Amino acid sequence: MSEEQKKPATNALGLAKSEYKGGPSTMCKGCGHDRISEAVIQASYDLDIDARNILKMSGIGCSSKTPAYFLGNAMGLNSTHGRMPSFSTGAHVANTTMSPIGVSGDGDSASIGMGQFVHIIRRNPRMVYIIENNGVYGLTKGQFSATADRRSPSKRGAFPREASIDLCGLALELGATFIARSFSGDKKQLVPLLKAALSFDGLAFLDVISPCVTFNNHEGSTKSYTHQKEMGVTFHDPHYVSPQEQIDIEYAEGELQEVTLHDGSKLLLRKLEHEFDPTDRNASFAALQQTRNKGEVLTGLIHIDMEAESLAANAKMTREPLATLMQGDLRPAVGVLDRINGGFKI
Amino acid sequence: MNPVVNDFSIRIATPNGTGSQTSNIVIQRALIQMGLIASAKNLFPSNIAGLPTWFQIRVSPGGWQTMNPQWQVLLPLNQATIGRDLRESVPNTVVIENSDWKTADSEFEGLCRYSVPFDQLARKISNAKLRPRLKNLIYVGVVAQLFDIPMEKIRGALQTVFPGKEAVVDLNIEAAQIGFDFAAESLTKQDPWKYAAADQVGDQILLDGNEAAALGAIWGGVSVVAWYPITPASSLAEAVEKHIGRCRDSDPDGRNRFVVIQAEDELAAIGMALGAGWAGARSMTSTSGPGISLMAENLGLGYFAEIPTVVYDIQRVGPSTGLPTRTQQSDVLQVAFHSHGDTRFPFLIPACPIESFQFSCQAYDLAEKYQIPVIFLSDLDLGMNSWMSDPLPEPENDIHRGKIATDEVIARLDDWGRYKDVDGDGIPYRTIPGITLHPDAAHLTRGSGHDENAEYSESPEVYEQNLDRLARKIDGMVVDLPAPIRQDGDSTLGVIAYGTTDMAMREALESLEQKPSYLRLRSFPFHDEVESFIDDHEQILVIEQNQQGQMAQLLRMHFPQLAARIRSATYYGGLPLSAGFVKDSIEQPRRVEA
Numbered sequence: 001m002s003e004e005q006k007k008p009a010t011n012a013l014g015l016a017k018s019e020y021k022g023g024p025s026t027m028c029k030g031c032g033h034d035r036i037s038e039a040v041i042q043a044s045y046d047l048d049i050d051a052r053n054i055l056k057m058s059g060i061g062c063s064s065k066t067p068a069y070f071l072g073n074a075m076g077l078n079s080t081h082g083r084m085p086s087f088s089t090g091a092h093v094a095n096t097t098m099s100p101i102g103v104s105g106d107g108d109s110a111s112i113g114m115g116q117f118v119h120i121i122r123r124n125p126r127m128v129y130i131i132e133n134n135g136v137y138g139l140t141k142g143q144f145s146a147t148a149d150r151r152s153p154s155k156r157g158a159f160p161r162e163a164s165i166d167l168c169g170l171a172l173e174l175g176a177t178f179i180a181r182s183f184s185g186d187k188k189q190l191v192p193l194l195k196a197a198l199s200f201d202g203l204a205f206l207d208v209i210s211p212c213v214t215f216n217n218h219e220g221s222t223k224s225y226t227h228q229k230e231m232g233v234t235f236h237d238p239h240y241v242s243p244q245e246q247i248d249i250e251y252a253e254g255e256l257q258e259v260t261l262h263d264g265s266k267l268l269l270r271k272l273e274h275e276f277d278p279t280d281r282n283a284s285f286a287a288l289q290q291t292r293n294k295g296e297v298l299t300g301l302i303h304i305d306m307e308a309e310s311l312a313a314n315a316k317m318t319r320e321p322l323a324t325l326m327q328g329d330l331r332p333a334v335g336v337l338d339r340i341n342g343g344f345k346i
Numbered sequence: 347m348n349p350v351v352n353d354f355s356i357r358i359a360t361p362n363g364t365g366s367q368t369s370n371i372v373i374q375r376a377l378i379q380m381g382l383i384a385s386a387k388n389l390f391p392s393n394i395a396g397l398p399t400w401f402q403i404r405v406s407p408g409g410w411q412t413m414n415p416q417w418q419v420l421l422p423l424n425q426a427t428i429g430r431d432l433r434e435s436v437p438n439t440v441v442i443e444n445s446d447w448k449t450a451d452s453e454f455e456g457l458c459r460y461s462v463p464f465d466q467l468a469r470k471i472s473n474a475k476l477r478p479r480l481k482n483l484i485y486v487g488v489v490a491q492l493f494d495i496p497m498e499k500i501r502g503a504l505q506t507v508f509p510g511k512e513a514v515v516d517l518n519i520e521a522a523q524i525g526f527d528f529a530a531e532s533l534t535k536q537d538p539w540k541y542a543a544a545d546q547v548g549d550q551i552l553l554d555g556n557e558a559a560a561l562g563a564i565w566g567g568v569s570v571v572a573w574y575p576i577t578p579a580s581s582l583a584e585a586v587e588k589h590i591g592r593c594r595d596s597d598p599d600g601r602n603r604f605v606v607i608q609a610e611d612e613l614a615a616i617g618m619a620l621g622a623g624w625a626g627a628r629s630m631t632s633t634s635g636p637g638i639s640l641m642a643e644n645l646g647l648g649y650f651a652e653i654p655t656v657v658y659d660i661q662r663v664g665p666s667t668g669l670p671t672r673t674q675q676s677d678v679l680q681v682a683f684h685s686h687g688d689t690r691f692p693f694l695i696p697a698c699p700i701e702s703f704q705f706s707c708q709a710y711d712l713a714e715k716y717q718i719p720v721i722f723l724s725d726l727d728l729g730m731n732s733w734m735s736d737p738l739p740e741p742e743n744d745i746h747r748g749k750i751a752t753d754e755v756i757a758r759l760d761d762w763g764r765y766k767d768v769d770g771d772g773i774p775y776r777t778i779p780g781i782t783l784h785p786d787a788a789h790l791t792r793g794s795g796h797d798e799n800a801e802y803s804e805s806p807e808v809y810e811q812n813l814d815r816l817a818r819k820i821d822g823m824v825v826d827l828p829a830p831i832r833q834d835g836d837s838t839l840g841v842i843a844y845g846t847t848d849m850a851m852r853e854a855l856e857s858l859e860q861k862p863s864y865l866r867l868r869s870f871p872f873h874d875e876v877e878s879f880i881d882d883h884e885q886i887l888v889i890e891q892n893q894q895g896q897m898a899q900l901l902r903m904h905f906p907q908l909a910a911r912i913r914s915a916t917y918y919g920g921l922p923l924s925a926g927f928v929k930d931s932i933e934q935p936r937r938v939e940a
Contacts, residue, residue, distance in 0.1 A: 090621025
């Protein structure tokens with residue numbers, strides 16, 4: 001082999017994939033979360049992202065620790081339990097040139113942080129919001145979370161007494177503009193969905209089933225690797241095409257749905273057995289409901305709305321970072337205060 | 347009867363939500379147009395419409411803006427409270443009553459009574475549709491006629507309430523004139539009270555503390571505002587939103603260099619403010635008691651992870667929901683040591699609109715210089731009542747954004763770490779994501795244990811060193827915080843007060859023969875001057891508006907060797923503090939605990 005070939009492959013920024021890594025993971029061996037971290041690394045490398053333009057945001061829990069394990073060159077904020085959405089919203093508006101990737105868990109988002117999950121969807125800031133969904137509280141040793149299905153027993157055989165929350169269904173009801181579900185074990189699906197999420201101008205929500213090998217991967221669990229492999233269904237294969245790329249895959253007539261994202265990239269959806277148009281909210285509702293009725297777990301792009309306005313656009317915010325404004329931009333000109341004082345004169 | 351000029355209070359009792367507020371403000375503003383400092387206290391209920399509300403306007407030769415607990419003129423125009431209003435009035439109080447109501451004559455015994463058939467007079471208002479609201483202007487006319495407020499001043503006041511709307515002003519004047527004419531024809535003056543033009547006002551303006559604080563935030567460079575509605579803080583964030591677009595230049599594309607977000611709750615409001623502060627923007631949130639409680643956990647993160655933001659706490663009566671529309675100074679200990687764990691938060695305590703403006707403006711520099719949430723501790727009396735004030739002055743200092751770890755700084759310092767005390771003042775150099783691009787700079791900000799390089803650490807030594815550095819950093823803040831104001835008297839007694847207790851204190855001191863020394867606190871942590879003031883006096887009396895004597899406790903805690911001489915006098919009923927309470931507390935201590 002020549003010297004040339006020994007060098008690792010690099011992307012357009014001249015960076016090797018290893019430069020997108022973070023610190024060594026402290027997750028359990030085989031944890032789904034590590035696969036999701038790898039997918040973030042892969043998507044960022046493929047998209048030639050400068051990690052210094054990413055904000056890694058998280059709450060509290062196993063999932064919220066993972067930003068330490070990817071994109072080591074990015075700044076991050078590990079906030080309080082359930083509050084990642086509000087910290088992300090604040091960080092986003094402080095500098096809209098940065099791209100926040102929020103990582104949360106089912107405990108963090110579906111229980112303590114449910115209010116913030118709901119309202120960030122209504123607010124629609126541009127960010128990627130990943131929930132690493134395993135149905136249990138891992139760090140506190142295996143209690144049920146609010147996404148645990150009633151028919152899914154704990155390791156010790158107890159069943160949840162309370163109904164489970166389907167975060168994708170809820171997000172759809174709330175008017176979310178980008179909803180996808182995936183599986184930590186399905187890199188082929190997760191990576192293109194993440195790329196599309198990073199290209200989307202609005203809140204891109206990904207509910208990623210991510211089995212907890214220690215507390216929730218046993219027989220009967222509906223958040224196990226086996227269950228997801230058996231009961232996971234999808235209606236199309238996603239393929240991401242960056243603005244520079246040509247579409248070089250051949251598709252049969254009518255087999256392909258093309259979604260052009262805000263940055264000019266495209267998400268190509270190759271249809272499988274069912275007719276399903278994820279831009280149609282009614283179809284999205286029906287698809288979720290029908291699969292749920294059969295005990296299946298629908299994955300893939302569930303809904304996308306290219307018309308909705310993001311928070312920054314809606315608030316008519318400047319495109320320059322608020323974070324770098326100085327005296328001249330921030331303080332009103334001399335004389336403005338005189339006018340204000342005049343207005344208080346009786 | 348000798349007339350008593352410009353030295354009495356009018357109390358107007360009405361049901362909430364009937365439009366009486368306009369009438370009350372018109373009386374206040376007409377007096378201001380006569381050159382009088384007319385102070386107004388709005389005692390309103392936590393209610394949209396129906397419950398009783400009182401508005402008390404005071405004019406005094408000294409131009410004091412404290413509430414006089416006794417009124418000389420009463421308009422008991424709320425049937426639900428008329429009995430109580432009359433019974434609480436001292437003998438000879440002037441009562442302007444609605445003679446269309448059946449009120450037992452015995453209730454008026456000993457009072458100076460003017461009967462006005464308000465309901466019948468209201469029928470004379472030509473615009474039938476607006477009659478229910480315009481009706482309140484009739485009492486404005488009666489008051490004007492009885493106490494010598496020229497009708498042209500009433501018109502002038504209405505023009506400030508409805509600027510540019512002459513037709514609306516005319517409708518209001520018509521109603522006021524009905525009252526004025528009735529009083530002139532049918533009432534015989536039999537009381538001593540009257541107003542006369544004076545020159546107390548000069549170039550003073552009228553505004554409330556919340557609006558002054560909002561302007562201070564804008565001049566301080568706030569660009570991210572996240573808030574959740576709560577009385578008495580809502581008007582602060584709303585005032586920022588009202589003014590900021592008109593005061594701050596847009597970018598070249600005409601887009602806003604700010605954003606105001608109404609959050610879903612206070613947890614989110616403080617989360618957004620801290621997220622923005624972390625990412626480099628000047629941010630704020632505003633709240634009151636229940637909201638400040640909810641913010642505790644996130645403020646702890648802000649303290650420990652060293653994130654700048656400004657939190658406005660406009661105190662109301664607690665604990666719990668308390669009295670949402672009444673005033674108190676009872677969050678002192680709460681904010682001083684907010685959140686679980688060892689914390690200490692700096693706070694600024696304004697006592698007037700100018701300080702509201704100045705401290706608010708300064709808070710952003712403090713927050714960024716010391717990388718900490720700074721609390722602006724005001725209260726309902728200052729925040730929501732209108733105050734006569736000198737015009738707001740241009741800030742003296744330019745905006746300073748503190749120690750920022752730019753790439754150049756990191757290269758120069760060669761052993762920079764996010765939490766490293768490079769300069770020996772406990773203040774590290776903070777990063778701004780997207781601005782700090784140096785390869786050594788990337789890190790994860792966290793509320794869990796961390797070392798100088800922001801790496802996760804459970805080391806006992808590292809934890810202690812970090813907390814000690816934080817303590818040092820906060821001790822060092824004192825040099826930049828507003829210093830206490832000392833005024834020496836001729837007694838061995840020293841009194842200490844802060845915030846809205848100041849006006850009552852100054853009025854009380856004016857009337858005392860032997861004057862104690864007075865120290866007004868304006869910030870926490872305490873300056874050395876606080877200790878020397880206590881040390882200089884045999885006895886110290888801390889007068890404040892909460893039950894437990896919270897500031898007195900804080901002083902005892904900080905100056906244990908002097909604790910025995912610190913006593914406290916407390917008022918916590920929720921009404922604006924009166925000079926009488928302060929005077930009594932100094933002269934004959936009651937409710938005073940050692």
